[in-house]
Amino acid sequence: MSSDGGSNGAGTRSMLRSPAVLIVGIVLTWFIAAFLVWPNANVLIQTFFPNGSFSGRAAEKLFSSQRAMKSLGNSFLLAVALSITVNVVGIFIVLVTQYFRIRGSRILFLGYATTFIYGGIVLAAGYKFIYGDKGIVTGFLLSLLPGLDPGWFSGFFAVLAVMTFATTTNHMLFVANALKGVDYQTIEAARNMGASTWTILRRIVLPMLKPTLFAVTVLSFLTGLGALSAPQVLGGREFQTITPMILTFSNSPTSRDLAALLAVILGVATILMLAVMTRLEKGGTYFSVSKVSSGLQKQQIRNPMANAAVHLVAYLLFAVYTLPVVLIVVFSFADGAAIQTGQLSPGSLTLDNYVRVLTQPSGLRPFVISIVYSALAAVIAVGGLLFVARLLQKYRNWVTTAFEYLLHIPWILPSALLALGLILSYDHPSPLVGGAVLTGTTVILLIAFVTVKIPFTLRMLKASFASVNSSLEEAATIMGAKTLYVLRRILLPIVLPAAAAITALNFNSMLDDYDTAIFLAHPLFQPLGLVIKANTDGAEGVDGVSNTFVYTVLLMVITGVTMYLVYGRAGRKPARKAKTGAGGKQDPTPVLAEAARTDPALVP
Amino acid sequence: MRRLKTLVAGAVAVALLAGCGAGAAAPTPSEPAAGTAATAPSGPPSGETLIVYTNSNGEGRGEWLTQKAAEAGFKIEIVGAGGADATNKLIAEKNNPIADVAFGLNNMYFEQIKAAGAIEPFTPSWSGEVDDAKGDKGATKAYWPLVQQAILLGYNSDKFSKDQAPKDWTDLWTQDRFKSRYERVTGLGTATAQLVFASILTRYKDDAGDLGISDEGWKQIEGYFKNGTPAVAKTDLFARIASGDTDMGQMPSSIIAEREKSFKVNVETVMPSVGVPLAIEQVALVKGTDKKDEALKFIDWFGSADTQGAWAQQFNSMPVNKAAVAKAKPEVVDFFNTLKQQDIDWSFVQANMGSWVEKIELEYMS
Known part of the structure; x- marks a missing residue:
C-alpha cells in the first residue's frame, strides 16, 4: 500500500536506489530517445516546418473542409459509442462464459473467441454476406417485412454493430482473466447477507474488474477512432470516418502535413482519454479482507425468467459471432466473381484458390518470415515491458509519469509515418545507434514492430500488475528478497497468463502487417503482408478477392493455433484449475502464486 | 528440399541479424559525373542480385519476370508496392538506396522521384526504338517508357x-x-x-x-x-x-x-x-546503386524488343518499343491504333x- 501511494520526492529517490531500476531506466531512456522521440520528431518537424518556418496551412485547410470535419466527427462519435457498446457486449459474454452457470458455455466461448483470429476488411465483408442487401438475413427479413429497405444494414448503426462484435477480444482475454481473480468468499458472504445476483455483480464483481475495464475501454476508444474497413464497407455515403483520408494524405508528399495534423488530433484525444482513465484508476484499489481466499465458482441465475433471457441472448450472440466466420471459410473455396456478387452455388466450391496461393514460387517463405518477425517482436515487447510496467505501476512520480506518456507515442502517429521517421533518422550513421545505418537491414522492421506494440502491451501489463496485491511483495521484501527475485518468483507467475495473452495478440496482429513492412522490410526477407498485398490489391478483380479470403483463412489457422497454444489450453480448464493460470505448471512456487492470485478482493 | 533449406536459412538469418543488432554495411553512393547519361558496359551479366521495385508485379508478373531474367542470367529480387508507396519509398531511401532498378510507375510518379533526386540519367540500348514523347521529356532523361495503358x-x-x-x-x-x-x-x-x-x-x-x-x-x-x-x-x-x-x-x-x-x-x-x-509505365536506374553496371545491363535486356514482346504476349499489354509491337496480341495493337491519345x-x-x-x-x- 505504502509504495503505491508514495509521494513524489521520496518515490523518485527510493526508486533510484535499486541498481536494477537504474539499469532498466538507462536502457529505457535510450530506447525512448532513439526509437520513439527522435524519429517521430524528425518526421513531424519535416512535415510542419517544411522550409524551416512553421506553416499553419494544414489547420486552415482542414477546418474549412466540411468533409474532413464531418469524418472527424464521425470517428469521435464511433469511438465514444464503441467504448460503451463493446463494454456492454464484452462484459456480457465474459459473464456468460466465466461467471454464470450457462448450458454449453464451452461452445459459447469458442464462438465468441472467433474474433481472436480474424478482423479487418474480410470481417466486414463477412457481415455483409449476411446482413447486406443480398445477404441471408436480409432475405429472411424481406420475406417477413416486404417493405424493408434491402440496404437497411448500412451507416452508423451497421458500422457500430459490426465493430462492437469484432472487438470484444480484449474483454475475452483480459477481463475474463481478471474475473478469475475475484475472491469467491466475498461473493458467498454477500449472498449470505441477502445480496441479489445483480447487487453482487454490481457492487463486488465489476469494481474488482475496474483496472482491466479501464484499460480495455481505452483500447475500444482507440479502435473506434482508427476505424477503417468497417466504415468503408458498411458506412455508405453518410458515415465515413477520417482514417481513409489520413492514409491518402500520408501517401502524398504535398499533403503529408494534413495527415500528420489529423493523426496528432486523434493522438491527443487518445492521450486525454488515457489521462482520464489513469485518474479514475487511481480512485480505487481494492483489497481482500479474507485471509484464506478461494476460487470463483459459477453462479446460477436464480430468477428463471432472467435465466432464460440470458440463455437466449447468449445463443443469439453466438450465432452473430460465428455466422460470418463460417461464410468466410465457405466463400474462400468459391471463385472471385461469386464472392463479389454474393451468389454461391454448392457445385462451384473448389480447392483452386488454395492451390493458386500455396503453389506460388515464393511458397511458404513469406509465412515463415512473418512468423519469425512477429514472434520476435511480440516476445521482445512483452519481455522488455514486463519490468517497465511493474516500475511504472509501483513508483508513481513525475519521472515515471513522463516515461509512461512517452511510451504511448506510437499511438499518436499512423504506422506509415512511424516508418518514414525511422528511415529519415537512420539512413545515415547515427550516434544514437552506435554509428550504424539501419535502413536496408533486417533489424529496422523488427524495431518498428516492437515500437508499434509498446502502448498496447504497456497498458495491458500495467492493468494486470494493478490487480496484484502489494502485501505479498511487501512480505517478500521484508524477508529480504531482492527486487529481481520478487519480480521473478512472485509477480511474474501472477501476471504470466495476461502476459502470454498479450504476446499472442501482438503476434497475431503483426502477421499480416503491410503499412510498416512496405517501407522497412529487407528486400530479401519480405514478410507476408507484402505478398498478400501483391496478390489482392490493385487487381481487385477476380483472383484478387478470392486470394484475400484464402489468406484470411490461412491466417485464421495460424492465429487459432497460436491462441490455442498460448491461451486456449489454460482457458479451457475448469475454474478449479484455471486458478493457477497458464503459468501454474512451470511455476516453481505454486502455493505463493495461488495465494497472490486470489488474494485481492473487494471491500466496498 | 532446397526450398526447405532456404526457408530455414532465411529464418535463421532474420533471427541472427535481429539478435546482433547490426545488418548489412552501408553502401557507398557513387556520384556520377554531372550531365552525362550512363550506359551499360558490354559483356554478360555478372549475376549479382538486383533489387527491383515495382508496382507492376501483380497477377503473376513478378514471378514471370524473375524467371525470365534468371534464364537470361540476371538474378533479381522483386519488391512490390503500390504506385504511391513505391514512389514514397524510393524518395525516402535516397540517402542510402536499397533498390537498383524501379519500373512500372507512370510519368507522374517518376517525375516526382526525379525531382527528389532519387534516380539518375541513363540511356538504354533500345532508346532508338521508343517514342521520346512517351518517356522523360526533360533534357536529361532519367526514365524510359516500357508499356502503355x-x-x-x-x-x-x-x-x-x-x-x-x-x-x-x-x-x-x-x-x-x-x-x-x-x-x-x-x-x-x-x-x-x-x-x-x-x-x-x-x-x-x-x-x-x-x-x-x-x-x-x-x-x-x-x-x-x-x-x-x-x-x-x-x-x-x-x-x-x-x-x-x-x-x-x-x-x-x-x-x-x-x-x-x-x-x-x-x-x-x-x-x-x-x-x-495514356498511362505509360517507365523504367529507371536508382541513383547511388552500387550495382550500376549490372542494373543497366538488366534494363537493356528488360526493355529490349524480345523481352517486351514476350511480356506483351503474356499479359495482353501494349509495348512502347516499336520493334516489340509485332509480338503483341493483334487485338490489343488494333485497339491502340484506333485510339486517339489525349494531349x-x-x-x-x-x-x-x-x-x-x-x-x-x-x-x-x-
Whole structure:
C-alpha cells in the first residue's frame, strides 16, 4: 500500500536506489530517445516546418473542409459509442462464459473467441454476406417485412454493430482473466447477507474488474477512432470516418502535413482519454479482507425468467459471432466473381484458390518470415515491458509519469509515418545507434514492430500488475528478497497468463502487417503482408478477392493455433484449475502464486 | 528440399541479424559525373542480385519476370508496392538506396522521384526504338517508357447501345439519364483515378483559376462526385455492373477482356473527341546503386524488343518499343491504333496533382 501511494520526492529517490531500476531506466531512456522521440520528431518537424518556418496551412485547410470535419466527427462519435457498446457486449459474454452457470458455455466461448483470429476488411465483408442487401438475413427479413429497405444494414448503426462484435477480444482475454481473480468468499458472504445476483455483480464483481475495464475501454476508444474497413464497407455515403483520408494524405508528399495534423488530433484525444482513465484508476484499489481466499465458482441465475433471457441472448450472440466466420471459410473455396456478387452455388466450391496461393514460387517463405518477425517482436515487447510496467505501476512520480506518456507515442502517429521517421533518422550513421545505418537491414522492421506494440502491451501489463496485491511483495521484501527475485518468483507467475495473452495478440496482429513492412522490410526477407498485398490489391478483380479470403483463412489457422497454444489450453480448464493460470505448471512456487492470485478482493 | 533449406536459412538469418543488432554495411553512393547519361558496359551479366521495385508485379508478373531474367542470367529480387508507396519509398531511401532498378510507375510518379533526386540519367540500348514523347521529356532523361495503358470510361453494352452511351466523361453528370448510373471513386490514391482527373481538369486550364483550373472545371468535379454512386471497397466495378448496381466507370484497358469473361458482362469503351489519357509505365536506374553496371545491363535486356514482346504476349499489354509491337496480341495493337491519345501537359499535371487531390478530397468528395 505504502509504495503505491508514495509521494513524489521520496518515490523518485527510493526508486533510484535499486541498481536494477537504474539499469532498466538507462536502457529505457535510450530506447525512448532513439526509437520513439527522435524519429517521430524528425518526421513531424519535416512535415510542419517544411522550409524551416512553421506553416499553419494544414489547420486552415482542414477546418474549412466540411468533409474532413464531418469524418472527424464521425470517428469521435464511433469511438465514444464503441467504448460503451463493446463494454456492454464484452462484459456480457465474459459473464456468460466465466461467471454464470450457462448450458454449453464451452461452445459459447469458442464462438465468441472467433474474433481472436480474424478482423479487418474480410470481417466486414463477412457481415455483409449476411446482413447486406443480398445477404441471408436480409432475405429472411424481406420475406417477413416486404417493405424493408434491402440496404437497411448500412451507416452508423451497421458500422457500430459490426465493430462492437469484432472487438470484444480484449474483454475475452483480459477481463475474463481478471474475473478469475475475484475472491469467491466475498461473493458467498454477500449472498449470505441477502445480496441479489445483480447487487453482487454490481457492487463486488465489476469494481474488482475496474483496472482491466479501464484499460480495455481505452483500447475500444482507440479502435473506434482508427476505424477503417468497417466504415468503408458498411458506412455508405453518410458515415465515413477520417482514417481513409489520413492514409491518402500520408501517401502524398504535398499533403503529408494534413495527415500528420489529423493523426496528432486523434493522438491527443487518445492521450486525454488515457489521462482520464489513469485518474479514475487511481480512485480505487481494492483489497481482500479474507485471509484464506478461494476460487470463483459459477453462479446460477436464480430468477428463471432472467435465466432464460440470458440463455437466449447468449445463443443469439453466438450465432452473430460465428455466422460470418463460417461464410468466410465457405466463400474462400468459391471463385472471385461469386464472392463479389454474393451468389454461391454448392457445385462451384473448389480447392483452386488454395492451390493458386500455396503453389506460388515464393511458397511458404513469406509465412515463415512473418512468423519469425512477429514472434520476435511480440516476445521482445512483452519481455522488455514486463519490468517497465511493474516500475511504472509501483513508483508513481513525475519521472515515471513522463516515461509512461512517452511510451504511448506510437499511438499518436499512423504506422506509415512511424516508418518514414525511422528511415529519415537512420539512413545515415547515427550516434544514437552506435554509428550504424539501419535502413536496408533486417533489424529496422523488427524495431518498428516492437515500437508499434509498446502502448498496447504497456497498458495491458500495467492493468494486470494493478490487480496484484502489494502485501505479498511487501512480505517478500521484508524477508529480504531482492527486487529481481520478487519480480521473478512472485509477480511474474501472477501476471504470466495476461502476459502470454498479450504476446499472442501482438503476434497475431503483426502477421499480416503491410503499412510498416512496405517501407522497412529487407528486400530479401519480405514478410507476408507484402505478398498478400501483391496478390489482392490493385487487381481487385477476380483472383484478387478470392486470394484475400484464402489468406484470411490461412491466417485464421495460424492465429487459432497460436491462441490455442498460448491461451486456449489454460482457458479451457475448469475454474478449479484455471486458478493457477497458464503459468501454474512451470511455476516453481505454486502455493505463493495461488495465494497472490486470489488474494485481492473487494471491500466496498 | 532446397526450398526447405532456404526457408530455414532465411529464418535463421532474420533471427541472427535481429539478435546482433547490426545488418548489412552501408553502401557507398557513387556520384556520377554531372550531365552525362550512363550506359551499360558490354559483356554478360555478372549475376549479382538486383533489387527491383515495382508496382507492376501483380497477377503473376513478378514471378514471370524473375524467371525470365534468371534464364537470361540476371538474378533479381522483386519488391512490390503500390504506385504511391513505391514512389514514397524510393524518395525516402535516397540517402542510402536499397533498390537498383524501379519500373512500372507512370510519368507522374517518376517525375516526382526525379525531382527528389532519387534516380539518375541513363540511356538504354533500345532508346532508338521508343517514342521520346512517351518517356522523360526533360533534357536529361532519367526514365524510359516500357508499356502503355489507356484509361477509359467503360459501360455495360447490354444496357446502352453505342448511340445511347455517353460520348465523354462530362456527359455523366450533365445528362440526367446517366446520373446515379456510373461509379465514382471514393479515394484518389490510385494512379488510374488520378489520370481520370488529370484528363478532366487539364481541359479547364486557367492560370487565374484556383490551382490553375477555372471555376467551370471545378464545377465538373463537383458534378462528378454529386451524381455518381460511390465505389464499394473490395467490390470490383465489373461485379457491380454484373449485379446491376451501376452501369459504367473508369477502367484501365488491360483488364477489360479478362473481367468481362469472369463476371459475364459485356463492356464497351467511350472514345471522347479530346482523346483518352495514356498511362505509360517507365523504367529507371536508382541513383547511388552500387550495382550500376549490372542494373543497366538488366534494363537493356528488360526493355529490349524480345523481352517486351514476350511480356506483351503474356499479359495482353501494349509495348512502347516499336520493334516489340509485332509480338503483341493483334487485338490489343488494333485497339491502340484506333485510339486517339489525349494531349495532356504532364509537367502542369505533375506540378499540381498533389494540390488537386487534396482539394478534391477536402471539398468535393462526400
